[in-house]
Amino acid sequence: MKIIYHFNKCVGCGLCVSTCPNIWQWGPGRKARLRNPNQVHDQWEEGEYPRQGGLIVVTSNCPVGAIKLEES
Numbered sequence: 001m002k003i004i005y006h007f008n009k010c011v012g013c014g015l016c017v018s019t020c021p022n023i024w025q026w027g028p029g030r031k032a033r034l035r036n037p038n039q040v041h042d043q044w045e046e047g048e049y050p051r052q053g054g055l056i057v058v059t060s061n062c063p064v065g066a067i068k069l070e071e072s
């Protein structure tokens, strides 16, 4: 599963980090960041991660829609 994450949108609610700490961690400015992303850009990053139930929940509940999933 590919995660495309626009960290400039993050408001630091903590949902993704607390739910999937194996995928997410805190970065500068209390914005969540992906652990070991495959690509990092100015305002977004992306990475490939195993599908897991918690990941789907996080994606549908990010309050600002910063986390997008794509089948890979």
Ligand code: SF4
Pocket: 009, 010, 011, 012, 013, 014, 015, 016, 017, 031, 032, 061, 062, 063, 064, 065, 066, 067
């Ligand atoms: S769920 Fe969304 S707003 Fe909350 S910490 Fe994660 S990326 Fe940021």
